[in-house]
Amino acid sequence: MKKTPLADTHVNLGARMVDFAGWYMPVQYVGLREEHDNVRKNVGLFDVSHMGEVRVKGPKALETLEWLTTNDVAKLNDGEAQYSLLPNDQGGLVDDIIVYCLKKNEDYLVCVNASNKDKDFAWMNKHNNGADLVDESDLWGQIAIQGPKALELCDRVFGFKVSEMKPFHLQHGTFQNHKIMVATTGYTGEKGCEVFVEAGGTVALWNELLEKGKDLGVMAIGLGARDTLRTEVKYSLYGHEIDDTTNPYEAGLGWVIKPAKKDFMGKVLIVGKKEAGLTKSLIGFKMLEKGIPRQGYSLFSFDNKEIGKVTSGTHSPTLDEPIGIAYIDLAYAKEGTEFHLDIRGRKVKAVVVKTPFVQK
Amino acid sequence: MAFHIPEDYYYTKEHEWAQVDENIVTVGITEFAQDQLGEIVYVELPEEGQKITQGQTFGVIESVKAVSDLYAPVSGTVIEVNTALGDDPSVLNDDPVNEGWLVRIEMDTEKELANLMRAPDYKKLISEK
Numbered sequence: 364m365k366k367t368p369l370a371d372t373h374v375n376l377g378a379r380m381v382d383f384a385g386w387y388m389p390v391q392y393v394g395l396r397e398e399h400d401n402v403r404k405n406v407g408l409f410d411v412s413h414m415g416e417v418r419v420k421g422p423k424a425l426e427t428l429e430w431l432t433t434n435d436v437a438k439l440n441d442g443e444a445q446y447s448l449l450p451n452d453q454g455g456l457v458d459d460i461i462v463y464c465l466k467k468n469e470d471y472l473v474c475v476n477a478s479n480k481d482k483d484f485a486w487m488n489k490h491n492n493g494a495d496l497v498d499e500s501d502l503w504g505q506i507a508i509q510g511p512k513a514l515e516l517c518d519r520v521f522g523f524k525v526s527e528m529k530p531f532h533l534q535h536g537t538f539q540n541h542k543i544m545v546a547t548t549g550y551t552g553e554k555g556c557e558v559f560v561e562a563g564g565t566v567a568l569w570n571e572l573l574e575k576g577k578d579l580g581v582m583a584i585g586l587g588a589r590d591t592l593r594t595e596v597k598y599s600l601y602g603h604e605i606d607d608t609t610n611p612y613e614a615g616l617g618w619v620i621k622p623a624k625k626d627f628m629g630k631v632l633i634v635g636k637k638e639a640g641l642t643k644s645l646i647g648f649k650m651l652e653k654g655i656p657r658q659g660y661s662l663f664s665f666d667n668k669e670i671g672k673v674t675s676g677t678h679s680p681t682l683d684e685p686i687g688i689a690y691i692d693l694a695y696a697k698e699g700t701e702f703h704l705d706i707r708g709r710k711v712k713a714v715v716v717k718t719p720f721v722q723k
Numbered sequence: 724m725a726f727h728i729p730e731d732y733y734y735t736k737e738h739e740w741a742q743v744d745e746n747i748v749t750v751g752i753t754e755f756a757q758d759q760l761g762e763i764v765y766v767e768l769p770e771e772g773q774k775i776t777q778g779q780t781f782g783v784i785e786s787v788k789a790v791s792d793l794y795a796p797v798s799g800t801v802i803e804v805n806t807a808l809g810d811d812p813s814v815l816n817d818d819p820v821n822e823g824w825l826v827r828i829e830m831d832t833e834k835e836l837a838n839l840m841r842a843p844d845y846k847k848l849i850s851e852k
Contacts, residue, residue: 395787396762587761587788653809655765655785678764678787685764707767707783 367412368504368565376583383586384478386413391585398588399680402551403721405580406510408572409589411557412565415480415500417473423493425468430492431628432462433611435621436471439464444531444546447619448611449475449483454632455607457486459599459616461548463533472499472544472559476601490628504565506558508572509592512579513555519575520568521545525556538568550589552596552723594675595721597647597688603658603674604645604688612637613690615645643671644696647718648687648704654711656687656704662695663703663710670695670702679720686720687713726754726849727820733796733836734845740820741796741839743830748797751824752784752815755849760786763815766808768793768825773801775828777835782825784815793825797835803827 364387373380378389389410391398401407419428428436434447443464449457458479463472475483484498508517517525521536525545528534533546541564549555560568573581590600599605604614611620611633622634650656656676664670671691679686687704695702698717703710728734733741738756742749757763765785775781775795782793804826808814815823840848 390788391761394761591787653765655790657790678762678785680762680787 365413367410368562369410369412369569372566372569373410373583378583378585381586384413386477388413389583389585391587392583395585395587395591396680398582398584399591401580401582402510402553402584402588402592403681404511405582406508406512406516406555406576407582407584407588408569409507409509409584410505410569411507412504412562413477414505415475415477415483415498416503416505416559417475417484417487418497418499419471419473419487419494420469420497421493421495422469424471424495427492427494428462428471428473429625429627431487431490432460433621433627433633434462434619435624436462436464437625439467439471441465441467442533444533444548445619446531448616449486450611450627450629450633451486451607452629452632453607454610454629454636456605456609456611457607458483458601459605461546463544463546465533474505479601502562503559504562504568506560506565506569506572507549507555508558509549509551509553509555509584511554512576512581513553516572516576516579516581517545517556520571521558528556538564538571540564541568543568550598551592552598552719552721553592588680590675591677591680594677594686594688595679595681596719596723599645600675610636610641613641613643613645642693643690644693645674646689646691646696646715647720648689648702648713649716649720650685650687650704651701651712651714654704654706654709655685656689656706656713661705662689662691662713663705664695665701665703673704681721688718691715726758728753728842728846729820730842732820733839733841734848735794735796735839736848737792737794738849739794739796741836743836746830746833747802748799748828748830749824750796750826750828752793752819753845753849754819755852757816757819757823760784760789760791762787763812766812766815766825768804768808769801771801771804775799775801777838795828796839797828797830798832799828799830801826802829
């Protein structure tokens with residue numbers, strides 16, 4: 364298993380470690396609910412060093428990224444970031460990503476999912492339009508700092524006002540002679556940032572954040588709570604809401620598709636499906652009877668027609684009730700529509716609800 | 724972490740405990756199991772009168788994160804179900820080896836007990852985890 368620079372730190376903190384996409388990662392420290400609540404109320408630190416970073420440089424950098432991704436990369440100025448998608452040539456998705464503009468037109472950092480890193484890098488290389496592509500994943504540690512008190516903690520540690528940065532922006536800095544890039548992005552629905560730090564500085568930065576955040580109630584947070592947090596705000600996770608066959612419009616990601624502005628990989632198929640008529644929609648739902656939804660469970664109409672599948676489901680710690688995300692046939696996607704969920708052979712009533720489940 | 728593992732109980736390798744009182748067997752999950760599961764939020768148990776078979780699943784426990792099957796330590800007929808867990812499954816986290824019992828079974832044959840672990844072997848099993 365691969366290890367992040369923080370692996371030993373997690374073990375010393377008493378984390379329960381698991382194999383996550385080939386990485387030795389903490390699933391929880393003191394307990395999922397306590398960690399989850401702490402991110403909603405105070406601030407939490409996540410080791411996200413397992414995420415991949417691909418540097419895209421050179422005179423062809425922009426052109427290459429415009430072709431490889433669905434969002435409008437050309438509009439990014441230095442220090443700006445955007446959520447985007449790496450489409451494949453079949454109308455589906457290789458991954459969902461964040462593109463950070465380090466220098467307009469010629470230098471970008473693409474942050475990709477840990478589980479997809481090798482696939483993404485190979486794909487980008489295969490369809491490279493002349494950019495200088497480097498897999499920098501081993502060069503960077505990455506720590507996410509999330510929660511209502513996250514920005515106050517960041518201000519104390521980074522030497523500049525992270526709290527004054529707009530969302531989806533990036534600022535360069537140093538921490539103990541290690542280069543850092545602080546980006547106001549995140550995956551919990553809370554305020555906060557994600558910090559890229561030269562790998563050798565990761566442990567020192569982590570420890571400094573824990574030390575300087577003591578009075579703010581800072582806590583290390585495992586992958587378990589990361590998943591319940593992102594589910595509560597209905598953020599997509601590759602392998603759940605998104606995969607090689609996903610049409611982004613059906614996934615509710617049409618806002619990062621810019622067909623009017625540019626041509627991109629798979630555009631004809633992705634947009635073509637929208638024009639031909641989408642058939643399903645990604646919705647949030649709650650249970651009307653006892654039971655907890657889990658990925659893969661089927662949805663049925665009351666006349667017993669299979670109408671969808673659960674992509675993510677859990678007991679929401681914030682709401683203290685079960686919540687789920689599912690693809691459902693368009694005819695049933697309207698808020699308030701009731702259906703049956705098949706929980707291990709038991710048909711249980713559920714209802715389509717407004718999302719995010721937890722409003723921030 | 725030191726877990727409370729009663730000496731006079733029997734154990735499955737899937738971390739259920741069985742307390743035997745003549746031919747009535749009370750079944751639950753071990754402290755180790757609840758610790759691994761994390762916060763338990765839902766329990767699905769059989770109904771009274773239902774037959775269950777040693778080694779087969781007889782119910783489900785769900786924590787915030789995961790679904791786990793429950794495995795029958797012995798074969799027999801369910802004669803009592805801990806319905807209190809339906810209203811408050813967190814009892815399973817607080818007191819899995821007493822208040823958090825799951826079902827009582829009238830067992831078919833004592834012979835099956837030979838397939839279960841005693842406390843020392845169970846302690847060894849979890850110490851290797």
